[in-house]
Amino acid sequence: MRACSRLLAAAGALALVGLLAGPVGADDVRARQRWVLDAVNAEQAWKVTRGDGVIVAVVDSPVDPKTPVLKDKVTLAPDMRSSLFDEGTAAVGPHGTAMASLIAGSGRGGGMLGVAPGARILSIPVISEDDPDYDLIEPDDGLGLPVESPLARALRYAADHGAKVISMSLGEYATQRADRQAVAYALSRGVVLVAAVGNDGDTEYARKQGTSFWSFPAGYPGVIGVGAVDKGGRPATFSSDNLSVLVGAPGVGVPAAIPGGGYADMEGSSAATALVAGAVALIKARYPNLTPDLVSRAITSTARGRPTAGYDDKVGFGVVDAAAALTRAGELTSYSASLPVRGDLHFGNGTTAPAPTPPGPDAVRLWVYGAGVLLGLTGFGAAVVVLTRRSERMPGSS
Template identity: 55%
Template sequence: MLTAARAVAAVLLALTGQTGAAAVPVRDQQQWVLDALNVEQAWTVTKGAGVTVAVVDSGVDDGVKELKGRVTKGPDMTSGTAVHDVPPGRHGTAMAALIAGSGTGDGLIGIAPESRILSLPMATDDEPVIGIPPAPDAETAAESPLARALRYAANHGAQVVSMSIGSYGPVKSEREAVSYALGKGVVLVAAAGNDGLTQYAQDKGTSYWSFPAGYPGVIGVAATDKQGRRASFSSDNLSVLVSAPGVGVPVVKRGSGYELSEGTSSAAALISGVAALVKSRHPALRPDQVAQALAAGARGRPAAGYDDQIGFGVVDAAAALNAAAALAGRPSGVVDPSGKEHFGSGEAPVPQRPGPDPLRLWLYGGGTLVALITFCGAIVVLNQRRES
């Protein structure tokens, strides 16, 4: 079985170290990300209040202004003990703020700025590990750190789990924990991986599958650039359901300040934020319905409708809320103020009840009765002719 450090490090993104904050305010830097996901339109309906997103990553710095008072720290998932004093990590802090950053003091604002974070640390090492060959399925009774984290999240009130982590090869305990969390109604989101430029991907035309993104029921997220095109490093395989910005995405630094990030990690955190918006508005939606809403509302859909590079396209938060409303049978409330009905009329159609259509039944029954009367009349006429 993979060690905890290796499991976390496999697809942790490399932060570029660029700041740019002195010249350009971070809110201006991140505006293109908000626009790409159409988040501000979604905020007219919900900002994620009432939803807790578990961040399975390195520890989260709850001292940064964007996350103060918003973070609950869970135990160290690598030890299986009740240790809560895990030092904050650079990567976990960045991902948490992308999801739930409050925007305090003109700081970075997350996709679901009124949601809360449950930090479930799995490592303190933020350095990425690349080039690891795929590992065999670890059929072992031992519970992996990720499996522990998923069960903890499901049992402690998380409605969404964000996993900007990955390893090669499925693990039995993780498959079971994924099923457990999904059964509890928890939406699971994971980075598809950063293996798009590996020699294997270039030779085979597809990337190694990364887990947990590869487990059934988990929403695998690819990374796109500012033009909505697949980022060259983003893994391409059938674990990809949707995509989101993953190139030049501003993030919060541990301690203070900002920098730019690259990787499917950022994309997964952003989609976790959109999932939080959907669960805030429609808390009863099942995980598969949330995934369906994200896919149905995506923009920049491939010509074939789907491909293994960007999935069904770049998620549109407002359109996802409309799609979720249709699945829930409720009005969405998301209306384009321009009146151009970019997302439709804003009123989701109520799904038809399953079963026969009463009008069609009457038409069918009436037609059958007329045919029967005509047939009987023809028989009577023929009998009369024979007798005469």
């Protein structure tokens, strides 16, 4: 099974973009997930950091805090489908729990390991898997105040409650002003946003047009859009292909934890997104002040299996390499946004233009103005004297 069917066409309806593909035995989950960790080069990155101290917000269905590999690692936020923040959280869901385990699974009791096993999870519910159509909102017509949305509330909540990374394995076809503004807000706070590009790659529209519908929030500027690849590193046929794709990660047959302590294989760009979010958590743990744009550069510039042209709309710049990205992030910490420029440099081969005249009064004009005023006063005084003498000569004057 794949979670393509839940990417709803209804505008304003967030939907999960990955589903459980089948049960996995707990006794062999480490062996089954080996290829996934190898594909993203996680174990090499663990020699530097395991993500300790980083909070990753999982904007999804509620995460089960009792799942063994997530025990004592999960903080539950209010249900963001309501603006009241007082209705409690929805029932825990397999999807959110699976995503959290791929990011921060602790390996407790021989269980599965996430890409950043030292990270913590802030579970922010925006979707209930039992009631996915709850509280739909209409598309924003651009008039008046932005229409508030669960996603916008979730992004602001995450940014205000210590999250350094936000993982969003969900999407919608419509854009919302409130969501765009919330994305900008989170980025301004130094939070790195990672989102699934969707699972529309094998739809009739995609086959005819050679590209897939864009999914948001992956399509918003500043968000790292993630596509899915298979075990051989090839783009998954279902993974959406468009210019929102920045990198790829495993998204076919990926073992993940589910509520109750069991495991299941995941299929979809959801799983790929969680794995990339884990790689980003490693970077933020080691370099907490690295800005989102530089984190994105570290991820994209070190990806494995780069397409021949350097980029394509199926796998982006390649499959994420957590260890290489971590190394590049260290190099980028010394990056300066501006460089000093020598004062004697100029464009072209001609002579340097003269310096501009400093502002202030012109001395010559001041002299001319002063002379004019003096002559005017002299003439006025002479006229007064002449008129006075004439009045004294007139008969009857005293």
